[in-house]
Amino acid sequence: MIEAYFIHLLILIGIYIILAISLQLTLGFTGLLNLGHIAFFAIGAYTAALLTLNGTPFIIALLLAGVFAMLSGFLLSLLTKKLKGDYLALATIAFTFVVYAIALNWTKLTRGPLGLPGIPKPSFFGISFSSNFSFLILTLIIVLITYLIIKKITISPFGKVLEAIRDDELATKVLGKNTFKMKGYALAISAFFAGLAGSLYAHYITFIDPSSFTLLQLIPILIIVIVGGLASLRGTIIATIVLILLPEVLRFIGIPSTILGPMRQIIYALILLLILIYKPKGFYGKVELE
């Protein structure tokens, strides 16, 4: 029993790590105030669910979930070409609402508020991932791939251009870099991994509906990124583990589940407040924004 509970927590941590470090790529490294991450997560989840419910093999659906999210990321970067800072934040929030509204209202495709039940557990090359333990292994593999790719991007000269854009976009352009294209890459890659996370989520919970993809779901991910520190992958991973496990401790000191939900939000809000006051760069952040 306790074992199953821990496996469940680890899978959640894995999915959140993918979401948070892919958000770091746009928010922490490129300095794009991207609040549309949940929309990419939703696109991935719905793509994977709809494809596998219609008989597409898991692995293909997984990749297509990433690709669809990536394409929408690229589309979003085209649409927000001229926007910066707060305006980009507003546009990406609007994007989240648009995707949510589509999930809710395109009932022929998504069944709207009824959601999509019975999403099959993944299996490929004859290996079934129906037990939670095997699903955890699958999640960890994808977490590892995500981490390695994003790490490689950020330490490469390409990553330095992204950081240069964050620090001073005009100066980056003047050095001869097509910053618009570079931001498009960043947003598309970030969206790709959010799409993979969405696919994992859909197959793990086996049921999705639009309520899992509102702006509210972005808040824990944003808090993880801020607590861990901008542009720090290590900080992000540690923050994910701590912030997901922290409220669970309350379970063991006898606080009932009904109070735990609201408690979690209060705890997160409190942590965010304390971090912003006492450690504005987060625990591992090195970046100071102007």
Add this chain to the structure above:
Amino acid sequence: MGRWSWNKMLRIQNLKKHFGGVRAVDGCSFEVKKGEITALIGPNGSGKTTIFNLISGILKADFGEVFLNKQKITNKKIYHISNLGVSRLFQQARLFNNLTVRENLLLASNQEDTKFWKNLFFKNKIKKYKIDDLKRISKLVGIDGFQNKLARNLSYGQKRLVGIARAILNYPKVLMLDEPVAGVNPLLRKRIAKILLQLKKQGETIFLIEHDMNFTLGIADRVIVVDEGKIIAEGTPKQIKHNPKVLEAYLGE
């Protein structure tokens, strides 16, 4: 090649830019010659920085043309103009504050860094001559001692020097410096003058804006004076020093 011979690196033709009713640049034509130091001077608000912004593509011209080495670069994209050979130092240093000095410089010299797939799958090796140039220029400018320091931790003077080095390492055909010695102490001012003369000796073409008359007249080969968006005088420092129009507009005498 007719009237515009090979030694004109930058040619500006009847350039105009209006901001609402204000004629910031009002029909300017001039040239920057290859291998020379050309200075653009004029009172505050006379349109010097606007001219720089028009050349580097940050602003779009309402009228007129900009040629780099006979190639028309008017109103091209900023990064495109930069890749064609126009490098620019801003009035503020505008360094990448969360990167090291070395990373700042590499961003200027290494143009392979924008290739995504190459960077993802291969070790992006920077060409040896670029590393050598980076070392040479760092030494020339005097910033070789703190290559691994974060840009945000540098002093004001150090930031200016890194900014100058970064602009040079962008391998420009013409190096445009917007007030390279603004706000720096006299000692550093002398050093920057020496650096610029050294660069000129190496064949660089330099186009700069400067308020400090002594500094400008000391190093420039040719001086262009603008006032209210118009060119009011052009010539050698000696000629400019004694031009009554310049004295009136610029020095208020």
